[in-house]
Amino acid sequence: MPKVGRREQILEKASQLFRTKGYHATTIRDISEASGILSGSLYAHIKSKEDLLFEITDRGAEMFLRSLRSVVMSEEDPVTKLRNALVAHIRVITDNLEAATVFFHEWKALTEERRRIIQQKRDEYEAMWARLLSEGEEKGRFRLVDPKFARLLILSAANGLYQWYHPEGELSPEEVADRFADILLSGFTESEGGEKDESR
Amino acid sequence: MPKVGRREQILEKASQLFRTKGYHATTIRDISEASGILSGSLYAHIKSKEDLLFEITDRGAEMFLRSLRSVVMSEEDPVTKLRNALVAHIRVITDNLEAATVFFHEWKALTEERRRIIQQKRDEYEAMWARLLSEGEEKGRFRLVDPKFARLLILSAANGLYQWYHPEGELSPEEVADRFADILLSGFTESEGGEKDESR
DNA sequence: CCTACCGATCGGTAGG
DNA sequence: CCTACCGATCGGTAGG
Numbered sequence: 534m535p536k537v538g539r540r541e542q543i544l545e546k547a548s549q550l551f552r553t554k555g556y557h558a559t560t561i562r563d564i565s566e567a568s569g570i571l572s573g574s575l576y577a578h579i580k581s582k583e584d585l586l587f588e589i590t591d592r593g594a595e596m597f598l599r600s601l602r603s604v605v606m607s608e609e610d611p612v613t614k615l616r617n618a619l620v621a622h623i624r625v626i627t628d629n630l631e632a633a634t635v636f637f638h639e640w641k642a643l644t645e646e647r648r649r650i651i652q653q654k655r656d657e658y659e660a661m662w663a664r665l666l667s668e669g670e671e672k673g674r675f676r677l678v679d680p681k682f683a684r685l686l687i688l689s690a691a692n693g694l695y696q697w698y699h700p701e702g703e704l705s706p707e708e709v710a711d712r713f714a715d716i717l718l719s720g721f722t723e724s725e726g727g728e729k730d731e732s733r
Numbered sequence: 734m735p736k737v738g739r740r741e742q743i744l745e746k747a748s749q750l751f752r753t754k755g756y757h758a759t760t761i762r763d764i765s766e767a768s769g770i771l772s773g774s775l776y777a778h779i780k781s782k783e784d785l786l787f788e789i790t791d792r793g794a795e796m797f798l799r800s801l802r803s804v805v806m807s808e809e810d811p812v813t814k815l816r817n818a819l820v821a822h823i824r825v826i827t828d829n830l831e832a833a834t835v836f837f838h839e840w841k842a843l844t845e846e847r848r849r850i851i852q853q854k855r856d857e858y859e860a861m862w863a864r865l866l867s868e869g870e871e872k873g874r875f876r877l878v879d880p881k882f883a884r885l886l887i888l889s890a891a892n893g894l895y896q897w898y899h900p901e902g903e904l905s906p907e908e909v910a911d912r913f914a915d916i917l918l919s920g921f922t923e924s925e926g927g928e929k930d931e932s933r
Numbered sequence: 934c935c936t937a938c939c940g941a942t943c944g945g946t947a948g949g
Numbered sequence: 950c951c952t953a954c955c956g957a958t959c960g961g962t963a964g965g
Contacts, residue, residue, distance in 0.1 A: 557757030558842065561960055573962080574934045582960065638838070642755065682904075682912045689893025690886050697885055704882075712882045719919070761944055773946075774950045782944065 540578050543568050547585045548631035556586055556635075556642040586639060587647045593636030594654040596625045601661050611669030612718065618665055619691065619717075620710040626694050627706040634695045662688060687717065740778045743768050747785045748831035756786050756835075756842040786839060787847045793836030794854040796825045801861050811869030812918065818865055819891065819917075820910040826894050827906040834895045862888060887917065 546567040550559040561582055565572040579585055600621040604614055626633040640651050662684050669675040677683045690713070698709065746767040750759040761782055765772040779785055800821040804814055826833040840851050862884050869875040877883045890913070898909065 555755070555757060555842065557755060560958080562958090571935060572960085573936075573938090576961065577934060642758065678915065679912050682909075683916065685893070685897055686890050686913065686916060689896070690890035693885070693889025693893060696889070709882075712879055713886065715878065716883065716886060717916075760942080762942090771951060772944085773952075773954090776945065777950060 539568075543575070543578055544585065544589060545631075548589050548635055551586065551589065551639055552631045552634040556639040583642075583644060583647070586635070587643060587651075589632055589635050590640045590643065590651055591654075593625075593629065593632045594651055594658070596629060596632070597622065597636075597658050598654060598661075600625050601658060605661050605665055611665070611672055611674040614665055615669065615675075615718065616710065616714045618662070619687075619714050620707060622691050623694060623706045623710045623713070626691075627698060627700060627709075630695060630698070630700065637692055637695055659684065659688065739768075743775070743778055744785065744789060745831075748789050748835055751786065751789065751839055752831045752834040756839040783842075783844060783847070786835070787843060787851075789832055789835050790840045790843065790851055791854075793825075793829065793832045794851055794858070796829060796832070797822065797836075797858050798854060798861075800825050801858060805861050805865055811865070811872055811874040814865055815869065815875075815918065816910065816914045818862070819887075819914050820907060822891050823894060823906050823910045823913070826891075827898055827900060827909075830895060830898070830900065837892055837895060859884065859888065 543564065547559070547564050550563050550567060554563070561575060562572045564582075564585070565575045568575070601618060604617045604621050607614065607617070609617065640648065643651065663680065666675065666677060666680050666684055670677050670680065694709070698704075704712075743764065747759070747764050750763050750767060754763070761775060762772045764782075764785070765775045768775070801818060804817045804821050807814065807817070809817065840848065843851060863880065866875065866877060866880050866884055870877050870880065875883075894909070898904075904912075
């Protein structure tokens, strides 16, 4: 008899294993053992190993989209929006290190149809960042020599977080976002020193 | 009878497959098929599948180390060194996209002993970057609120390159490095606009 | 959720 | 470098 919440527990164990060993190196027996059941019994809860990967990856994508949407839709100044978008992005990663790692590292292991679904959500996310930057450009708050390049640099740097951020380390997510924004902003805002937002 | 250069060809095919499918998803039969021989014959050239991964990864590590060493040992100004280090890093990636991707993405699939060897070389590489940045700080050319953070941000952004750079795209490696340096430098050099190096 | 199992495929080897 | 294999393990299923 399936226990309530068992499926969530399996997803969590799978996330941890996919993160540390990678999807292909993680076996159904690894996951079932970590979940305290036998491998055959796993299929009372899931349909396939790939279903697990897709569900973890898709949830990750939705978390990024949801958190950025609320920032983009706000009426804040572009500089503040950039700061808030960074905080949001970093928070998703730091609050969901396993899922975020799987999202960044293992999504290519999905079969084509589902990989396309994730790819679309990634594109949508990048498009939201592009709009945020171009809005800052239009309002004269950023000077971007190459907006596409700036976006790729920001997201590359932000996505690299999952590889070195340790929750038990010295920096809180907000501190990470602040330092990040300070380096970036004084890089492409007019004012010297980068307009630190003291109001938060 | 082993053909001369066959081993190099196998390494190249393996790099391509590891890059697109990942190490664990690539089978010995994939590699041998791509190399035009049968799976059993592969073992006339290699000892194991993991040997291939290690050799590709280790060569990647050595390329990064070699190219950065020559920059660090030069007598240039720290700002020029930073630019040159970025060019060097990006050149290694763009000139060796397959090996670089495998180096960044698949090194964790190595067994412990060899993973430690690669980890050491990664540490050495990061230490060279740290020295480069602290030298700029000491000479008053950079103002780094958090040097460790700056280093992690730079390397994260630079390492992300392999995920979006296409050799047939618009930007040459030098252009990528320049835009990169411009955003970074005007972020943490005193002078406004970022001291673009016109002498190159 | 367990027992018992299956076909397929894996990395790798022996002998030539 | 081929032929011919092998033991181990994989994801997944049938029946309870």
